[in-house]
């Protein structure tokens with residue numbers, strides 16, 4: 001049985017990014033389906049507060065944010081690399097664009113009335129109200145971009161991707177890399193979750209063919225387990241030894257301090273614990289939970305804030 005446990009739900013675009021990477025790298029994994037909105041008691045037992053989807057569990061180690069999860073998967077399975085040596089910086093920069101700048105307009109477009117109806121499915125009105133309120137709270141009350149404003153942006157982005165695909169099958173060459181998976185997941189949502197608005201893709205057939213190529217990698221081999229089983233796995237394990245990467249102190253906060261880490265936008269629920277590692281690229285907290293036991297929760301540096309807990 002694989003040690004990789006992905007906590008996710010089927011309609012999450014960021015989770016689809018990781019499912020596609022698992023497929024590309026031909027990995028086996030265990031699947032825990034988590035709630036789409038708060039409350040998420042089992043999630044919070046493992047993460048200490050972080051509530052975004054997906055996150056990866058390996059024993060008693062919890063990895064938050066898909067940028068970090070991709071680094072971890074690359075370390076476990078370097079073959080079919082996500083970070084080709086000739087495009088190292090470029091691949092990550094295009095990936096960051098896919099994960100941030102394209103995500104909001106594309107999701108605003110997908111939430112056109114017919115798309116929203118497909119997303120809400122047959123859920124009862126109380127569920128729909130709770131979902132809308134949950135996402136509004138995550139955005140700090142900011143309104144979603146209007147779908148008409150989003151349409152022009154989305155179409156421009158599709159044309160740019162199409163230009164990138166004019167001479168090779170993937171964004172940066174003959175093989176996919178992190179840029180492809182990060183750019184693909186919101187478009188996957190349009191194509192597969194809101195088909196009533198997927199006509200927007202028809203003007204860029206190169207993008208449609210590229211998405212099909214990525215989707216053809218599949219999702220790897222998965223076995224479903226419950227969140228109770230995932231909590232027991234964490235409880236029965238101890239966190240893996242920390243690597244020997246040097247401590248990088250950008251905050252004047254010593255290792256061993258009680259700290260709080262939170263995403264800097266969208267879903268800023270904090271995680272508190274003891275800072276046990278701060279490398280160039282990631283931060284690690286040690287914390288204890290009655291059900292999850294002692295866990296290490298790992299975050300990327302980019303996109304997260306670190307503060308000392310003031311007594």
Ligand SMILES: N[C@@H](CCC(=O)N[C@@H](CS)C(=O)NCC(=O)O)C(=O)O
Nearest residue numbers: 012013014036051052053065066067
């Ligand atoms: N930067 C994060 C973004 C993750 C994200 O925004 N996920 C969405 C789902 S696609 C989310 O958390 N939605 C709220 C929820 O699932 O509770 C990442 O790369 O993991």
